[in-house]
Amino acid sequence: MTVSQPLPLIAVLNGPNLNMLGLRQPEVYGRSTLDDVEALCAETADRLGLAIDFRQTNGEGELVSWVQECRGKCAGIVINPAGYTTTSIALLDALLACEVPAIEVHITNIHRREEFRHKSFVSKAAVGVICGLGIRGYALALQALAEMIEEGA
Numbered sequence: 556m557t558v559s560q561p562l563p564l565i566a567v568l569n570g571p572n573l574n575m576l577g578l579r580q581p582e583v584y585g586r587s588t589l590d591d592v593e594a595l596c597a598e599t600a601d602r603l604g605l606a607i608d609f610r611q612t613n614g615e616g617e618l619v620s621w622v623q624e625c626r627g628k629c630a631g632i633v634i635n636p637a638g639y640t641t642t643s644i645a646l647l648d649a650l651l652a653c654e655v656p657a658i659e660v661h662i663t664n665i666h667r668r669e670e671f672r673h674k675s676f677v678s679k680a681a682v683g684v685i686c687g688l689g690i691r692g693y694a695l696a697l698q699a700l701a702e703m704i705e706e707g708a
Contacts, residue, residue: 562606563630563704565697567596568621569611570637576662584662587690596633599694603701605630615639615646622649631700632657633693640665640675650680656703658696661686 569589572579577588593609600607608629612618618639625632632655639646640661650657659677664687678684683699685692 562604563701564606564608564628565600565631565633565700566621566625566629567593567607567609567633567693567697568618569609569635570618570639571613571615573611573635573637574613585689592690592693595690596693596697599697603697605697605701605704607697615643619643619645619649622646622653625655626653629655630704631655633660633696633700634658634677634681635660635662635693636675636677640677643676647676647680650677656682656700658682658699659684659686660692660696662689662692663687 569592574589576584576592577586589611596607596609610621612621618636622632622634632650632653634657636643636646636659657680659675659681665675666686675684682703683696685695688695
């Protein structure tokens with residue numbers, strides 16, 4: 556009898572206002588909804604042999620708690636911190652403390668936008684940052700984490 560190993564778990568965490576994707580400023584963020592993002596992530600994870608835990612919150616404390624839950628449980632984190640990118644030291648500290656590789660994702664290119672969006676606290680804890688490629692960035696982040704897991708990084 557063969558015992559199968561559980562699939563590596565990746566937390567896909569989304570911050571404030573991402574529940575409004577497709578409705579909020581579609582000229583900036585596109586017409587894809589958060590459900591579309593989740594479907595893309597599920598399809599990509601399935602293809603890559605990963606399991607995902609996909610979540611969205613408008614609360615900073617809840618997002619910090621979810622990151623903390625990843626320690627010892629997840630093989631990686633894909634995080635779109637949204638509005639907390641430029642403001643949350645608590646999120647940075649949680650990412651550093653969880654000791655799990657994280658990739659920061661932004662749907663838009665934050666460096667082509669308002670000056671205040673250019674500085675990310677989350678980037679200081681992330682192994683990589685993907686921005687400006689729309690929701691495709693999530694699939695690319697999952698691909699990168701799958702490769703890191705396979706390489707044992």
